[in-house]
Amino acid sequence: MAIVVQKYGGSSVADAEKIRNVARRIEASFKKGNKVVVVVSAMGDTTDDLIDLANKINPNPEPREMDLLLSTGEIVSSTLLAMALHAMGYSAVALSGQQAGISTDSSFSQARITGVEPERIIRELDKGNIVIVAGFQGITPNNDIATLGRGGSDTTAVALAASLKARVCEIYTDVEGVYTADPRLVPEARKLDEIGYEEMLEMATSGARVMHHRSVELGQVFNIPILVASSMVEKPGTIIHGGKNMEQKNKVRGIAHDMDVAKITITGVPDRPGVAAAIFTPLAKACISVETIVQNASANNITDLTFTIVKKDIPRAMKIIAPVAKKIGAREYRSDTKLGKVSIIGTGMQNTPGYAAKMFQTLFAQDINIQMITTSEIRITCIIAEDKVKDAVRALHKAFELDKG
Amino acid sequence: MAIVVQKYGGSSVADAEKIRNVARRIEASFKKGNKVVVVVSAMGDTTDDLIDLANKINPNPEPREMDLLLSTGEIVSSTLLAMALHAMGYSAVALSGQQAGISTDSSFSQARITGVEPERIIRELDKGNIVIVAGFQGITPNNDIATLGRGGSDTTAVALAASLKARVCEIYTDVEGVYTADPRLVPEARKLDEIGYEEMLEMATSGARVMHHRSVELGQVFNIPILVASSMVEKPGTIIHGGKNMEQKNKVRGIAHDMDVAKITITGVPDRPGVAAAIFTPLAKACISVETIVQNASANNITDLTFTIVKKDIPRAMKIIAPVAKKIGAREYRSDTKLGKVSIIGTGMQNTPGYAAKMFQTLFAQDINIQMITTSEIRITCIIAEDKVKDAVRALHKAFELDKG
Numbered sequence: 001m002a003i004v005v006q007k008y009g010g011s012s013v014a015d016a017e018k019i020r021n022v023a024r025r026i027e028a029s030f031k032k033g034n035k036v037v038v039v040v041s042a043m044g045d046t047t048d049d050l051i052d053l054a055n056k057i058n059p060n061p062e063p064r065e066m067d068l069l070l071s072t073g074e075i076v077s078s079t080l081l082a083m084a085l086h087a088m089g090y091s092a093v094a095l096s097g098q099q100a101g102i103s104t105d106s107s108f109s110q111a112r113i114t115g116v117e118p119e120r121i122i123r124e125l126d127k128g129n130i131v132i133v134a135g136f137q138g139i140t141p142n143n144d145i146a147t148l149g150r151g152g153s154d155t156t157a158v159a160l161a162a163s164l165k166a167r168v169c170e171i172y173t174d175v176e177g178v179y180t181a182d183p184r185l186v187p188e189a190r191k192l193d194e195i196g197y198e199e200m201l202e203m204a205t206s207g208a209r210v211m212h213h214r215s216v217e218l219g220q221v222f223n224i225p226i227l228v229a230s231s232m233v234e235k236p237g238t239i240i241h242g243g244k245n246m247e248q249k250n251k252v253r254g255i256a257h258d259m260d261v262a263k264i265t266i267t268g269v270p271d272r273p274g275v276a277a278a279i280f281t282p283l284a285k286a287c288i289s290v291e292t293i294v295q296n297a298s299a300n301n302i303t304d305l306t307f308t309i310v311k312k313d314i315p316r317a318m319k320i321i322a323p324v325a326k327k328i329g330a331r332e333y334r335s336d337t338k339l340g341k342v343s344i345i346g347t348g349m350q351n352t353p354g355y356a357a358k359m360f361q362t363l364f365a366q367d368i369n370i371q372m373i374t375t376s377e378i379r380i381t382c383i384i385a386e387d388k389v390k391d392a393v394r395a396l397h398k399a400f401e402l403d404k405g
Numbered sequence: 406m407a408i409v410v411q412k413y414g415g416s417s418v419a420d421a422e423k424i425r426n427v428a429r430r431i432e433a434s435f436k437k438g439n440k441v442v443v444v445v446s447a448m449g450d451t452t453d454d455l456i457d458l459a460n461k462i463n464p465n466p467e468p469r470e471m472d473l474l475l476s477t478g479e480i481v482s483s484t485l486l487a488m489a490l491h492a493m494g495y496s497a498v499a500l501s502g503q504q505a506g507i508s509t510d511s512s513f514s515q516a517r518i519t520g521v522e523p524e525r526i527i528r529e530l531d532k533g534n535i536v537i538v539a540g541f542q543g544i545t546p547n548n549d550i551a552t553l554g555r556g557g558s559d560t561t562a563v564a565l566a567a568s569l570k571a572r573v574c575e576i577y578t579d580v581e582g583v584y585t586a587d588p589r590l591v592p593e594a595r596k597l598d599e600i601g602y603e604e605m606l607e608m609a610t611s612g613a614r615v616m617h618h619r620s621v622e623l624g625q626v627f628n629i630p631i632l633v634a635s636s637m638v639e640k641p642g643t644i645i646h647g648g649k650n651m652e653q654k655n656k657v658r659g660i661a662h663d664m665d666v667a668k669i670t671i672t673g674v675p676d677r678p679g680v681a682a683a684i685f686t687p688l689a690k691a692c693i694s695v696e697t698i699v700q701n702a703s704a705n706n707i708t709d710l711t712f713t714i715v716k717k718d719i720p721r722a723m724k725i726i727a728p729v730a731k732k733i734g735a736r737e738y739r740s741d742t743k744l745g746k747v748s749i750i751g752t753g754m755q756n757t758p759g760y761a762a763k764m765f766q767t768l769f770a771q772d773i774n775i776q777m778i779t780t781s782e783i784r785i786t787c788i789i790a791e792d793k794v795k796d797a798v799r800a801l802h803k804a805f806e807l808d809k810g
Binding site: 016019020050053054056057058059060061062064065066068069071072075076078079080082083084086087093094096098099120143144145 | 421424425455458459461462463464465466467469470471473474476477480481483484485487488489491492498499501503504525548549550
C-alpha cells in the first residue's frame with residue numbers, strides 16, 4: 001500500500017464543521033487503499049490569538065516559551081481531527097511533533113528540521129490507523145519544543161513524506177493551485193497543471209504565498225511530488241515535481257509579486273574596503289534580512305548604496321544605520337517604504353536572451369520606472385513603486401502570453 | 406538552598422492580570438532564597454472549553470486524544486507564567502509534564518504517576534531558573550500524554566515535591582485553608598492551622614473539595630508537608646503534615662459533607678452466595694464507583710440491598726441493574742437521588758467511645774432521619790436527605806464545639 005501525506009492549513013480546520021469536512025476528504029483517500037498521514041495547522045486564528053495573549057503578558061516573550069505556547073495550537077487541531085475520524089468509525093491517532101519523531105535544531109521560532117524518526121508513525125500505520133500529526137513543530141536536542149516558522153506545517157508534511165517514502169505529499173489549502181499570477185490581480189491568470197521545483201522555489205521566494213520555499217526545497221532534495229490543491233473544492237490542483245514532463249519549457253511560467261518591499265539608500269559613501277561590512281554586520285546581528293543590494297559605480301571614490309528589506313524592519317534598520325552612516329562619513333541616508341517587486345519566472349529563460357528586454361519594454365510601455373533589478377538563472381525581478389505593481393503584473397501576464405495555456 | 410514547590414489553580418491564573426499577580430508571589434518566595442518550582446493548572450475555564458469543543462466533534466471522544474487535547478491547557482498557562490516572570494526580570498523556564506520527567510501509567514483521563522525523573526528540573530534550578538511545570542499530565546510508557554483526572558495538578562505538585570525532597574509543597578487556591586466545615590454552610594467555621602494526613606484524607610474523600618485525596622496520600626507516603634493557602638490574600642493557611650504536634654488530638658477536627666449521593670435499593674433479594682457478585686461486577690465493568698453498600702439482616706433467606714453512587718451514574722446504573730434484578734429473582738429495585746452525606750472526622754475519635762452516639766443524638770434532635778451509616782477509625786458518615794445536609798453540618802459543628810478554637 002502506498003503512503004500518502006496530506007496537509008491541511010488553518011483555514012481548512014477553522015471550526016467543527018470544517019474539521020468534519022477535512023475528515024471526509026481523509027476518508028476518501030483512506031478508502032482508496034492508501035496509508036494516510038495527515039499534517040494539520042492550528043485552527044483559524046489560533047496562532048495569532050496565542051501571540052496576542054502572550055504579548056499582553058510580555059511584549060517581548062522568550063522564543064523558547066513562545067514556541068512551547070504556539071505548539072499547542074496544532075496539538076488541539078490534530079486531536080480534534082482524530083476525534084472526527086473516530087466519530088466516522090475510523091481508527092486514527094493524533095501525534096505531537098515530538099511523538100511523530102520530528103527533530104529540529106534549537107533556533108526557536110524558526111527551527112529547521114534536522115531529522116525524522118518515523119518508527120511510531122509506521123507502527124500506527126501498520127495497526128491500520130490514520131495518523132494525524134501536529135504540524136509546525138519538533139523537538140530540539142535539549143528536549144524542548146521548537147516551531148518551524150512561517151509555512152512550518154508544509155515543511156513538516158514534506159519532511160514526513162520524504163522519511164516515509166510517500167508516493168505524494170498533498171498540500172490542501174485555500175487556493176486551487178499555483179497560478180501564472182495572483183488571480184486577485186490578474187483575472188485571466190491560469191492554474192498550472194504542473195511546475196518544476198526550481199520554478200516553484202523562485203515563485204515562493206518572489207512573493208507567491210502558496211507554499212513556503214523551505215518545503216519546496218525539501219521536496220526537491222528528496223524528489224517528493226507535491227500536489228497543491230483546494231481543501232474546499234474537488235479540482236485537480238498543481239503538481240510540483242522534478243520536471244521530466246514539463247509543459248512548454250521554453251516559456252515564462254509565472255509572474256510573482258510582493259508588495260512588502262522597502263529600501264534604504266545611503267549616499268556619499270566613501271568607496272573603501274570594510275564599508276559594506278560596517279553597514280551590513282550590525283543589520284545581520286539584529287536579524288534584519290537584507291534582500292537586494294545595489295552599489296552604484298563609484299565617482300571620485302564616493303558611491304551610493306541601496307538595499308531592500310521588508311517594511312516592518314525599516315524603523316529598527318534606520319536606528320542601526322544612523323551611527324554607522326556617521327562613522328563611515330556618508331553624506332546622508334533615507335528610506336522609502338512605498339515599493340514592491342514583480343518577477344518573471346521560468347526555466348525556459350535559461351540561456352535564452354530577450355526575456356529581460358521584453359520585461360523592461362513592457363514596464364516602460366506602462367510608464368513604470370524600474371528602481372532596481374535582480375536576476376537568477378530562471379528569474380528576473382524588478383523593484384518598482386508599490387502602486388504600480390498591479391499594473392505591472394497584468395501587463396507582464398499579457399506580454400508573456402500566460403493567459404494562453 | 407531549600408526547594409519549595411508551589412501550585413496555583415486555574416482560577417488563580419484565569420487572566421493576564423492574575424498571572425502577573427501569581428508571578429509576584431513566586432518572586433517573593435524566590436527572593437527569600439528558595440529554589441522555586443511552580444505547578445500550574447489551565448487558565449480559568451480552559452479545560453471545560455476544550456471538552457465542549459471536543460464534544461461538538463465527537464460526543465464520545467477517545468480518552469487518548471482527549472488527554473492530548475486537554476494537556477495543552479496547562480502548557481499554555483505555564484508558558485504565560487514564565488513570560489510574566491521574564492517580564493519582571495527573572496530567569497524562568499516552562500516545562501511540559503513530559504519535560505519535567507513525570508511518568509504515568511496508561512489509564513488515560515485518570516492516570517496515576519508512576520515515577521518522576523527530576524534531572525531536567527534540577528538542572529534548570531541549578532542554572533538559577535524558576536521552573537514552571539504544566540500540571541495534570543505525564544507521559545505513558547508508550548510516549549503518549551495522559552492526564553491525571555480531577556485534582557491532578559495537586560498530585561503533580563506533591564509528586565514533584567517528593568522527588569525533589571522539597572521543604573514544603575504549597576497549594577495556592579481560592580480558599581484560605583482547610584476549615585472545620587464548609588464556611589458557605591457554617592459561618593462560624595474556623596480555619597485549621599494544621600491537620601494530619603489521615604484526617605485530611607478522610608475530609609477529602611468525604612466531600613471537602615480543598616484537595617484531592619490522591620495528592621494527600623502521596624504527601625503522607627513521602628512525608629511532605631503541604632500548605633493549603635489562598636492565592637489572593639496573604640494569610641497563613643493550613644499545614645497538612647505528619648502530626649507530631651497536633652492541636653487538641655482528642656477532638657473532632659472537622660465536618661465534611663457531600664450533596665452528590667444517590668442510592669439504589671433492591672428488595673426481595675434471595676440471600677445466597679454469588680448474588681452480590683452478580684450485582685456489582687457489571688457496575689464495576691461500567692466504571693460506576695459504588696461507595697457504600699448496606700445489606701439488611703436476612704429473613705426467610707430474603708434480604709434487601711442498598712448501595713450509593715454519585716448522582717450522574719443513576720441512569721446508567723438502573724439500566725445495568727434491570728436485567729440483573731430479573732435474573733437473581735429480586736422483588737423490585739428503585740433509586741433515590743435526593744441524598745447527601747455528612748461526616749465527622751478526627752484522629753481523636755480512635756478508641757474513644759461516645760462520638761457516634763453524640764452524632765446520632767444531634768441529628769435526632771434536628772429531626773433528621775439517618776438512612777445509612779459508614780465508619781472508619783477516624784470518621785463517622787451518615788447518609789441523610791439532601792435538603793437536611795445544611796442543617797446537619799451546622800448542628801454537628803456546634804455540638805462538637807468546632808467554633809471554639
